[in-house]
Amino acid sequence: MKDVGQRTAEATALKHAVPYIRIFKGKTFVLKAGGGALEREATARALVEQVDVLHQVGIRVVLVHGGGTQSTDLARALGAEARFVEGRRVTDEKALEVAAMVLNGAVNTQLLAVCRKVGLPAVGVSGVDAGLINARKRPPVRVGDELVDYGFVGDIAAVDPKVLISLLDAGYVPVVSPLSAADDGTLLNINADTVASALAVALKAEKLLFLTGAAGILERADDPGSLVSYTDLAGLRRLRDEGGLVRGMLPKTSAIEAAIHGGVRRVHILSHDLPDGLLAEVFTNEGVGTLVVEDVNALSPAEQAAGQLPLPVFSGGGGS
Secondary structure, three states, X not given: OOOHHHHHHHHHHHHHHHHHXXXXXXXXXXXXXXXXXXXXXXXXXXXXXXXXXXXXXXXEEEEEEOOHHHHHHHHHHOXXXXXXXXXXXXXXXXXXXXXXXXXXXXXXXXXXXXXXXXOOOEEEEEOOHHHOEXXXXXXXXXXXXXXXXXXXXXXXXXXXXXXXHHHHHOOOEEEEEOOEEOOOOOEEEOOHHHHXXXXXXHOOOOEEEEEEOXXXXXXXXXXXXXXXXXXXXXXXXXXXXXXXXXXXXXXXXXXXXXXXXXXXXXXXXXEOOOOOHHHHHHHOOOOOOEEEEOOHHHOOHHHHHOXXXXXXXXXXXXXO
């Protein structure tokens, strides 16, 4: 049984969340969860339970999932080894088959089953459904001294969010696989961070949130204690130029920049392993991860006074 102090603390936390609920009710959040967040049912359930809280207080949530870890494991079991260039997966014909099995099959269905167990009304879709994402096959690109053919990897040409808007209006949570297609029906694999960013722009989302295996953006890639509390686009460029952004954080950075340039005012990066981290990031001043905005200096004094941006710039917390 909970003691009085614990019950009082929970009631106080709920009271402190009310101003944020007022601000965000009716707004759209796009949440991207990497495959690592979905590997174990307990972790997936913890995520879905937090999404359910957002849904219950009137926030319209679109959940985009990856499946890179699962795709790599299945490819290896089939005798193939995944290849990455600058954090992006090379997708040949066999890898495309694996992506379809994992993304539109195992991961999406298992995640929907967890939603059913929690009681969250969710519907699974992919970029192929209802023309949600129109993609073009990426041409070979030069990376350093190498000409890289990414295979069946797509670049987003257009987004038609009508199917997502219809689901949101009907009270459902869309669970989106990033597998997409070209006009001629060719299936194309697209980085899930890129898809989440494009959907956030198309839906005019209030927030884009990335749940990752990292605590957030780090000032020094090998130092977990160097968490950047918040930064802006200039700060991201500095970190990239100084080599602080490596591996999977590189495509994530591009997705963050695209979202902000497209009108998404706040992008968050936080760990999927932190208990109730998503709720702490959304409903507290301090947050738990990294907040990225277009320009820290452009924020009004009223926004800062309302707790929308914690101080100082590199403080080791997140922010709502």
